[in-house]
Amino acid sequence: xxxxxxxxxxxxxxxxxxxxxxxxxxxxxxxxxxxxxxxxxxxxxxxxxxxxxxxxxxxxxxxxxxxxxxxxxxxxxxxxxxxxxxxxxxxxxxxxxxxxxxxxxxxxxxxxxxxxxxxxxxxxxxxxxxxxxxxxxxxxxxxxxxxxxxxxxxxxxxxxxxxxxxxxxxxxxxxxxxxxxxxxxxxxxxxxxxxxxxxxxxxxxxxxxxxxxxxxxxxxxxxxxxxxxxxxxxxxxxxxxxxxxxxxxxxxxxxxxxxxxxxxxxxxxxxxxxxxxxxxxxxxxxxxxxxxxxxxxxxxxxxxxxxxxxx
Amino acid sequence: xxxxxxxxxxxxxxxxxxxxxxxxxxxxxxxxxxxxxxxxxxxxxxxxxxxxxxxxxxxxxxxxxxxxxxxxxxxxxxxxxxxxxxxxxxxxxxxxxxxxxxxxxxxxxxxxxxxxxxxxxxxxxxxxxxxxxxxxxxxxxxxxxxxxxxxxxxxxxxxxxxxxxxxxxxxxxxxxxxxxxxxxxxxxxxxxxxxxxxxxxxxxxxxxxxxxxxxxxxxxxxxxxxxxxxxxxxxxxxxxxxxxxxxxxxxxxxxxxxxxxxxxxxxxxxxxxxxxxxxxxxxxxxxxxxxxxxxxxxxxxxxxxxxxxxxxxxxxxxxxxxxxxxxxxx
Numbered sequence: 097x098x099x100x101x102x103x104x105x106x107x108x109x110x111x112x113x114x115x116x117x118x119x120x121x122x123x124x125x126x127x128x129x130x131x132x133x134x135x136x137x138x139x140x141x142x143x144x145x146x147x148x149x150x151x152x153x154x155x156x157x158x159x160x161x162x163x164x165x166x167x168x169x170x171x172x173x174x175x176x177x178x179x180x181x182x183x184x185x186x187x188x189x190x191x192x193x194x195x196x197x198x199x200x201x202x203x204x205x206x207x208x209x210x211x212x213x214x215x216x217x218x219x220x221x222x223x224x225x226x227x228x229x230x231x232x233x234x235x236x237x238x239x240x241x242x243x244x245x246x247x248x249x250x251x252x253x254x255x256x257x258x259x260x261x262x263x264x265x266x267x268x269x270x271x272x273x274x275x276x277x278x279x280x281x282x283x284x285x286x287x288x289x290x291x292x293x294x295x296x297x298x299x300x301x302x303x304x305x306x307x308x309x310x311x312x313x314x315x316x317x318x319x320x321x322x323x324x325x326x327x328x329x330x331x332x333x334x335x336x337x338x339x340x341x342x343x344x345x346x347x348x349x350x351x352x353x354x355x356x357x358x359x360x361x362x363x364x365x366x367x368x369x370x371x372x373x374x375x376x377x378x379x380x381x382x383x384x385x386x387x388x389x390x391x392x393x394x395x396x397x398x399x400x401x402x403x404x405x406x407x
Numbered sequence: 408x409x410x411x412x413x414x415x416x417x418x419x420x421x422x423x424x425x426x427x428x429x430x431x432x433x434x435x436x437x438x439x440x441x442x443x444x445x446x447x448x449x450x451x452x453x454x455x456x457x458x459x460x461x462x463x464x465x466x467x468x469x470x471x472x473x474x475x476x477x478x479x480x481x482x483x484x485x486x487x488x489x490x491x492x493x494x495x496x497x498x499x500x501x502x503x504x505x506x507x508x509x510x511x512x513x514x515x516x517x518x519x520x521x522x523x524x525x526x527x528x529x530x531x532x533x534x535x536x537x538x539x540x541x542x543x544x545x546x547x548x549x550x551x552x553x554x555x556x557x558x559x560x561x562x563x564x565x566x567x568x569x570x571x572x573x574x575x576x577x578x579x580x581x582x583x584x585x586x587x588x589x590x591x592x593x594x595x596x597x598x599x600x601x602x603x604x605x606x607x608x609x610x611x612x613x614x615x616x617x618x619x620x621x622x623x624x625x626x627x628x629x630x631x632x633x634x635x636x637x638x639x640x641x642x643x644x645x646x647x648x649x650x651x652x653x654x655x656x657x658x659x660x661x662x663x664x665x666x667x668x669x670x671x672x673x674x675x676x677x678x679x680x681x682x683x684x685x686x687x688x689x690x691x692x693x694x695x696x697x698x699x700x701x702x703x704x705x706x707x708x709x710x711x712x713x714x715x716x717x718x719x720x721x722x723x724x725x726x727x728x729x730x731x732x733x734x735x736x737x
Contacts (some may be wrong), residue, residue, distance in 0.1 A: 160633075193640070200630070205631050206634070207635070208729065209656075209727070217637070218635075219640050220636075243728045245729050400641065
């Protein structure tokens with residue numbers, strides 16, 4: 097592998113990932129509820145891939161599947177590869193907390209009764225690494241002695257980011273890391289991600305704040321009802337709807353206040369009540385008979401799209 | 408918490424305790440004077456040949472003809488001087504009876520409290536970790552049955568199995584009958600303690616087990632456990648670093664808050680095993696119309712339950728950092 101290939105080789109490749117939950121319905125009948133039907137994406141070294149989509153589109157489950165922390169009643173199919181290797185449960189256990197790091201939403205993800213320093217250190221880090229991470233994000237030494245509830249909003253953010261950088265991470269999965277944050281604090285957090293990516297790590301940024309994603313991400317993947325409908329360079333999203341490939345991503349962009357501010361009618365179908373063929377068909381202006389079949393993700397104009405009409 | 412704030416808090420707590428004792432004493436005093444017990448008849452016996460004049464004289468001397476408030480205040484005044492009256496049943500000052508019997512009951516309750524706490528907590532953690540598995544189902548059913556079964560019935564069951572049928576333990580009392588007090592050994596006492604302690608432990612264990620189990624399940628599905636797992640902690644580390652820490656405080660608090668159940672269970676267990684503690688004294692006092700003893704025991708039990716609640720409150724303030732170090736950093 098030469099240097100150029102190495103620089104752009106994917107850290108993470110998710111292909112046709114499916115996630116289903118087994119649950120009891122009406123008494124003792126056990127059914128499998130498929131909540132993610134076909135997710136595909138890849139994250140390269142040094143790249144930030146933003147994943148956007150409304151709630152219920154499967155964004156957080158993807159994060160949990162990568163880290164191997166889905167609940168016991170979940171089952172998965174498809175493949176998740178990490179640096180070319182199939183990410184088995186054993187490898188997930190090996191890498192999580194060192195090479196693969198999750199950055200959670202809020203301070204609720206910290207043990208309320210444990211001091212922050214000890215938590216950042218975790219079971220796989222040292223006191224020195226924790227101090228270095230705190231220094232890196234401008235946290236005072238004595239902040240390590242605080243309990244999570246004593247952190248201010250900004251400190252909490254920096255503490256959560258510092259949990260990911262004890263040993264240099266290769267893949268960061270950030271699950272909604274900027275909810276309810278002021279614009280400045282959100283930008284600061286995203287700048288931290290950019291820095292981490294610039295050291296060669298891949299960053300998977302899960303968010304529903306597309307504005308922020310646009311400003312920082314290299315590519316953007318759009319999820320709809322548990323499928324990837326489009327993956328495109330962030331520049332295409334900035335250009336506007338006409339540069340995009342899938343009618344849902346166009347509608348998504350058009351619905352933003354600074355654009356047409358125009359919502360489309362209808363709602364995302366619920367898991368368990370998914371139509372066959374294209375999941376977006378019943379809300380789509382381009383719908384035709386061709387939309388009823390199985391639709392694959394295919395390359396179009398430097399991006400990927402799951403739509404028969406895209407060109 | 409500032410120093411002045413702390414002092415104010417402590418004063419408030421003592422104020423509440425005082426108020427509670429006053430209310431309990433008034434209520435029980437009124438209840439017992441309205442009950443169909445004539446203290447005089449209870450004292451001299453129904454077969455007494457005492458003349459009516461003599462009876463009137465005693466009633467006059469005891470102040471039975473005074474109004475209710477006057478009688479109440481006389482009683483309170485005497486109590487404040489350490490005089491709780493004479494127990495008719497035991498022909499001894501009430502304070503001595505309580506003092507003597509409390510020692511027996513305290514040992515019984517303390518042992519059962521500690522055993523049910525430790526065992527219940529451990530069972531709760533184990534069954535919470537195996538949620539839905541056979542072990543969990545067995546523990547849950549066992550606890551629910553124990554919680555719904557009347558404790559005297561459980562006591563009788565234990566008594567008939569272990570003392571009567573198997574003959575492993577004595578059927579009652581705190582020491583072998585017919586032995587001089589000086590000859591009673593520690594092992595004699597322990598031997599007599601085992602069944603009552605066992606019964607009271609079994610009776611108290613259900614609540615703490617179910618509570619700990621519930622708490623563990625709640626914490627196991629919390630975001631911070633999820634995140635700790637995502638950071639590479641294995642199950643053993645999750646339990647030792649987070650779950651024990653987060654379940655211990657609520658469990659200890661629950662255990663202190665269950666002082667009232669403990670006291671009630673103790674009274675029944677003692678009665679079943681004729682164990683000479685406060686519980687049997689209460690039954691005897693009630694059957695004999697022993698007013699001073701009943702009132703004394705009522706006050707003691709109120710004080711006991713109040714202390715349990717008080718300790719639970721203080722523990723939360725001392726141990727939980729969210730209360731101890733309240734307020735932000737900036």
